[in-house]
Structure formats: structure tokens, C-alpha cells
Amino acid sequence: xxxSANANEELTRYPHTGRFLLGRLRRGMGDREKRILENAITxxxxxxxxxRIVHRGKVYDRSSMLIEGFVLRTLDGPEQRYGVSFHVPxxxxxxxxxxxxRLDHNIDTIGSVTLGYVPHxxxxxxxxxxxxxxxLFWFSTLLDAAxxxxxxxxxxxLTAPRRLAHIFAEIWRRLEMVGLGDAGGFDTPLTQSDxxxxxxxxxxxxxxxxxxxxxxxxxxMTRGRIDIPDRDALEAFAKFEPDYLYGEGTLAHxxxxx
Amino acid sequence: xxxSANANEELTRYPHTGRFLLGRLRRGMGDREKRILENAITxxxxxxxxxRIVHRGKVYDRSSMLIEGFVLRTLDGPEQRYGVSFHVPxxxxxxxxxxxxRLDHNIDTIGSVTLGYVPHxxxxxxxxxxxxxxxLFWFSTLLDAAxxxxxxxxxxxLTAPRRLAHIFAEIWRRLEMVGLGDAGGFDTPLTQSDxxxxxxxxxxxxxxxxxxxxxxxxxxMTRGRIDIPDRDALEAFAKFEPDYLYGEGTLAHxxxxx
DNA sequence: CGCATCCTTGAGGGCCATCAAAATGCGTGG
DNA sequence: CCACGCATTTTGATGGCCCTCAAGGATGCG
Numbered sequence: 187x188x189x190s191a192n193a194n195e196e197l198t199r200y201p202h203t204g205r206f207l208l209g210r211l212r213r214g215m216g217d218r219e220k221r222i223l224e225n226a227i228t229x230x231x232x233x234x235x236x237x238r239i240v241h242r243g244k245v246y247d248r249s250s251m252l253i254e255g256f257v258l259r260t261l262d263g264p265e266q267r268y269g270v271s272f273h274v275p276x277x278x279x280x281x282x283x284x285x286x287x288r289l290d291h292n293i294d295t296i297g298s299v300t301l302g303y304v305p306h307x308x309x310x311x312x313x314x315x316x317x318x319x320x321x322l323f324w325f326s327t328l329l330d331a332a333x334x335x336x337x338x339x340x341x342x343x344l345t346a347p348r349r350l351a352h353i354f355a356e357i358w359r360r361l362e363m364v365g366l367g368d369a370g371g372f373d374t375p376l377t378q379s380d381x382x383x384x385x386x387x388x389x390x391x392x393x394x395x396x397x398x399x400x401x402x403x404x405x406x407m408t409r410g411r412i413d414i415p416d417r418d419a420l421e422a423f424a425k426f427e428p429d430y431l432y433g434e435g436t437l438a439h440x441x442x443x444x
Numbered sequence: 445x446x447x448s449a450n451a452n453e454e455l456t457r458y459p460h461t462g463r464f465l466l467g468r469l470r471r472g473m474g475d476r477e478k479r480i481l482e483n484a485i486t487x488x489x490x491x492x493x494x495x496r497i498v499h500r501g502k503v504y505d506r507s508s509m510l511i512e513g514f515v516l517r518t519l520d521g522p523e524q525r526y527g528v529s530f531h532v533p534x535x536x537x538x539x540x541x542x543x544x545x546r547l548d549h550n551i552d553t554i555g556s557v558t559l560g561y562v563p564h565x566x567x568x569x570x571x572x573x574x575x576x577x578x579x580l581f582w583f584s585t586l587l588d589a590a591x592x593x594x595x596x597x598x599x600x601x602l603t604a605p606r607r608l609a610h611i612f613a614e615i616w617r618r619l620e621m622v623g624l625g626d627a628g629g630f631d632t633p634l635t636q637s638d639x640x641x642x643x644x645x646x647x648x649x650x651x652x653x654x655x656x657x658x659x660x661x662x663x664x665m666t667r668g669r670i671d672i673p674d675r676d677a678l679e680a681f682a683k684f685e686p687d688y689l690y691g692e693g694t695l696a697h698x699x700x701x702x
Numbered sequence: 703c704g705c706a707t708c709c710t711t712g713a714g715g716g717c718c719a720t721c722a723a724a725a726t727g728c729g730t731g732g
Numbered sequence: 733c734c735a736c737g738c739a740t741t742t743t744g745a746t747g748g749c750c751c752t753c754a755a756g757g758a759t760g761c762g
Contacts, residue, residue, distance in 0.1 A: 242695075243687075243694050243695055259593065261593065261594070261597045263597070263601055263683075264683075268596075268597040268600050268601060270593045270596045270597055271593070271596075282586050282589070285579060285582050285583050285586055286583065286586050286590070286690070286695075287697050288694070288695045288696075288697075289695075290590040290593060290594070290687065290688045290690075290695055291590075291593055313575070313579075314575065317571070317572065320578075321543060321571075324543050324582050324585070325543050325544065327582070327585070327586060327589065328540050328543055328544050328585060330589055331540070331585065331588055331589040331592060332544070332548045332549075334589060334592035334593060334596060335517065335519065335528045335529070335548060335549055335592060336519070336548070337596055338526075338528040338529075338592060338595055338596055338599065338644075339519045339521070339526045339528055341596065341599040341600065341644060342526050342599065342644030343521055343526060343644075345716095345717065345718090346717080346718070377739085377740065377741090378740070378741065379739090379740075379741095386596075386599060386600030386601075387718075387719090388718080388719060388720080389740090389741085390718090390719080390720080390741095390742085390743090391717090391718055391719070393740095393741060393742060393743090394718090394742090394743090396741095397742080397743095409727080409728095409740090425521075425522075429501075429548065430548045432544070432548075436501050436546070437500075437501055437544075437546045437547075437548055438546075439545050439546075603748095603749065603750090604749080604750070635707085635708065635709090636708070636709065637707095637708075637709095645750075645751090646750080646751060646752080647708090647709085648710085648711090648750090648751080648752085649749090649750055649751070651708095651709065651710060651711090652710090652711090652750090653750095654709095655710085655711095667708090667759080667760095
């Protein structure tokens with residue numbers, strides 16, 4: 187439980203931003219940088235009902251750090267909403283709206299969520315005065331792109347049950363990286379309908395896929411919780427290989443070439 | 445033909461980097477910045493055979509500007525290669541390997557390609573001394589993420605023929621943004637097998653999908669060329685809405701809020 | 703003219719969308 | 733406490749999209 191201890195310590199010192207890049211490049215952040223980031227949050231808000239917090243095409247003067255809960259990135263089709271990715275606590279979910287000005291997508295909350303807001307003028311100061319922190323911000327947005335790429339491949343490669351298994355495996359790992367998630371699974375407010383949107387399927391088919399996962403003993407979904415009896419079975423079924431998360435894998439930053 | 449004239453002028457002055465962000469934020473670049481970028485390219489190379497120029501997990505000390513031709517971002521599955529996105533001239537294809545150190549994916553050439561190499565120590569200087577250029581670099585990697593998101597949605601939303609139509613529509617628009625592509629379509633070395641990899645399909649099914657596009661009069665694919673008789677028909681069929689490319693659309697940078 | 707690559711077509715079967723309907727669980731208000 | 737509404741989950745039947753196996757045709761190059 188080394189990681190959880192680490193997470194607790196970070197959260198005690200930096201209650202709003204202690205999970206940012208935790209399990210990844212946070213180890214390279216100095217105390218001064220951590221304080222600067224923590225102090226950049228001027229306001230927090232807790233949202234208990236599902237709500238769209240960022241609208242495609244709108245201009246905002248702040249970005250949001252996800253402190254607690256889950257949010258989805260979505261794109262609206264003519265008839266329905268499509269999920270393109272999701273976020274867990276510690277993610278700087280719309281950091282890129284600082285550089286992009288208008289986002290191409292929406293950000294929707296799921297369940298109860300706590301956000302920390304960072305005004306863009308604060309971000310501009312950090313970009314100007316803190317080159318290393320600026321680099322970490324860039325890195326954090328590149329992580330999103332890497333996760334998008336992996337998901338593109340999985341959409342091309344996997345059937346619906348395996349896609350869902352992949353989503354479960356990724357959420358679980360990402361929660362663990364930031365000190366959440368437990369040995370047997372994780373808590374989440376995701377509904378089957380949400381999972382259908384996230385996996386590019388329909389509610390009905392997602393339900394059958396979940397049934398298959400249950401029957402295979404890979405994952406059990408009950409209200410507000412995913413139970414996973416056998417991590418290896420889940421990850422093998424999903425063909426999940428976590429390197430792309432840039433945690434402790436072959437892609438992680440470390441010394442030396444090759 | 446305002447754009448082409450613009451492209452020609454930029455290419456005369458900046459033969460290697462004149463297409464970078466052309467049709468997007470290049471208009472915000474000063475001559476000094478354009479020169480700095482042009483001079484950052486210390487070497488060019490032309491590759492005529494399909495080849496993997498960036499390998500997942502390897503460390504490089506330079507990044508590549510695509511000057512001529514097409515490249516694919518790919519991920520290797522156990523049995524086959526999966527395409528996750530593609531690039532056209534003017535794209536700084538592996539700029540992010542500067543910040544990510546090791547890339548999560550490969551970059552493979554298609555047909556004949558000319559690349560310009562920028563050493564990472566040059567990039568480091570630019571990041572340090574040229575904040576506006578640094579911001580544009582960040583923006584350029586965020587564009588990739590936006591294109592990934594759109595493609596995730598399209599994979600979830602569209603059938604194979606429409607996916608192919610979307611790929612055609614996007615390539616065409618992106619070529620036009622950088623002064624390539626003509627009124628009736630575009631030249632490309634893409635094979636049906638490449639398109640299958642890019643669309644998450646099989647060669648056989650891609651072939652049938654192309655047949656359908658031909659029969660519908662939406663696109664004609666002959667060796668090395670895509671002909672498109674009716675742009676509106678193509679884009680409607682593909683549900684293509686180019687805003688996500690951050691060219692001249694509702695998401696583009698412009699003055700004023702909302 | 704032989705070979706490799708690319709393109710094309712047919713048949714069979716599995717995955718998944720859709721339409722239709724019903725069961726379950728939860729919170730609210732009577 | 734029960735009735736009710738609502739969201740969520742579940743099941744069945746039908747049909748379309750797309751994968752796979754198999755084979756053949758076209759094109760270009762040495």
C-alpha cells in the first residue's frame with residue numbers, strides 16, 4: 187500500500203491538487219511547484235446532479251481540476267450524446283481550453299463531483315514563470331491524447347463486452363494511481379446507459395455485454411459499484427496493457443535511452 | 445484561390461515549415477517566429493518506401509515536420525496494425541515526443557515522404573525563449589487530440605462506408621488548409637488496405653464500402669487518387685462537420701467572448 | 703512473363719441495432 | 733406504510749452490418 191500512503195500524504199498537504207499527476211510525473215514536482223498549483227485554485231464547487239459544466243464552443247476564463255468524482259467528455263450527435271473519454275480525480279479536465287480557447291467537446295458530470303477552478307490569468311502566470319510546471323501541464327494534455335489513441339484502437343479491435351472490460355480496467359488503474367480504488371474493484375456512479383455511451387453501444391447491448399462479463403466471472407456490476415474478482419482475467423479479456431497511461435510501464439519517464 | 449496564393453507565398457519564404465498551422469493559427473505568427481521555426485530544421489530526408497520512422501517506446505533526440513506526403517500513426521495489435529490517425533504536410537507529427545519522451549505509438553510512412561528534423565535542444569531553446577511559439581506548439585498537439593476525439597465519435601457513430609467518406613472528407617479539407625488538394629479531389633498513395641486499417645475494418649469490407657461510395661456517386665477511388673464529384677454529398681454522407689479542425693469555423697480563434 | 707501487390711466477388715455466420723415489452727429498484731408524497 | 737412515478741435494468745425477436753474463409757482478376761515491375 188505504498189501508493190495509498192503516498193496519496194494520503196499528498197492530499198493532506200495539497201487537498202485540492204494532491205492527485206494531479208500522482209502515480210506519474212508528480213514525483214518530479216517540487217514542493218514549491220505543488221504549492222503554486224494548490225494556490226492557483228481560487229474556488230471549489232460541488233455538483234451533485236448530472237450537469238454539463240463545459241459547453242462546446244463556449245469561452246471560459248478558468249479551467250477545472252477534478253477533485254472528487256467522475257466526469258465525461260462528450261460530443262453531441264444529432265440524436266444522441268457520444269462519450270469520448272472519462273476523467274478521475276486529479277485530472278485537470280479542461281486545462282486545454284486555456285490554449286484552445288473554445289473546446290471541441292462538452293464536459294458532463296456523473297454523480298456527485300467536486301471541482302477546483304483555476305483562473306486563466308493564473309495559468310498564464312504559471313506558463314510565464316514556471317517552465318517546469320508548464321511542461322507538466324503540456325504533458326498532462328498529451329496524456330489525454332494518448333488515452334484517446336488507445337481507445338481508438340480498442341474501438342477498432344474489441345467487441346462490446348471487451349470494450350466494457352477495458353473501460354473497467356482503465357478506470358480501476360487510474361483510480362489506483364491516485365490512491366482510490368480498492369483490492370476488489372471500485373465505486374462509481376456510472377450507469378449502464380453511461381457505459382453504453384462510453385463504449386459506442388446501445389443501452390440494451392451494453393446490458394447484454396455486462397451480463398456476459400458477469401457470467402464469465404470477470405466483473406460484477408451492482409448499483410454504484412464494479413466488483414472484479416480476478417484482475418488478470420479482466421485485463422486479459424480486455425487486452426488491457428496499461429503502458430499508455432504513462433504510469434510505471436515501459437513508456438514511463440526514466441533515465442537512459444532505449 | 446486566396447488560400448493557395450497564401451500557401452505559395454509561405455512556401456517560397458519558408459520551404460520546409462511554410463505549411464505549419466497554415467489555415468489555422470499561422471496567421472498569428474510573426475516573420476521572426478516563422479524564421480526561427482524554419483531555421484530549427486537542421487536536416488531533411490525523403491523516404492520513398494513505406495517505413496516506420498518512429499517506434500513506440502523508443503527515445504529520440506529530434507522531432508519531425510512532415511513536409512511532403514502522408515504518414516500514419518499506428519498501434520500494433522497482436523496480429524495486425526491499427527491506424528489511429530494520419531497526417532498531411534505541415535503537421536509537426538511527433539512534436540509531442542519532446543514532452544512525452546517515449547511515444548505510445550508508431551509513425552509509419554505511406555508512399556513517398558519528405559521530413560524535416562528539428563533537434564530537441566532547438567525545441568528546448570524555443571520553449572524557453574519564445575513563449576508565443578511554445579503556445580503554438582502546444583496548440584498543435586491539442587489539435588491532434590481534438591481530431592482523435594472526433595474520430596472516436598465517428599467510430600461509435602458511423603458504418604464503414606461513412607467512416608471512409610469521413611476520412612476522405614477530412615483529408616481533403618486538411619490538404620486544402622495547407623494549399624494542397626484541388627477542386628475535384630486529391631492525390632494520395634493510400635491503398636484500400638491502408639484505409640481498412642485506418643477505419644477499423646478489413647480490406648475486404650473496405651473494398652465493398654468503397655464500391656458503395658462509387659455506386660452512390662460519392663467518391664471514386666483509382667490508383668493514387670480520390671475523386672469527389674460532389675463535396676456536399678460526401679460531407680453529408682459522412683456527417684462531416686469540420687469545426688473540430690479549428691480552421692474557419694465556430695471553434696476557431698477570433699475576437700470576443702461567447 | 704512470372705511474381706507481388708492490390709483489388710474484387712461470393713457464401714456463411716457472428717455481433718450488434720432496433721422494436722417491443724416487462725421487471726426491478728428507489729424516492730416522493732399521500 | 734403503501735402507491736405511484738421514474739430511472740434503470742432485463743429479456744425476446746428480427747434484421748442489418750461486418751468478419752472470416754475462399755478464390756479469382758487486375759496491375760505493375762523486374
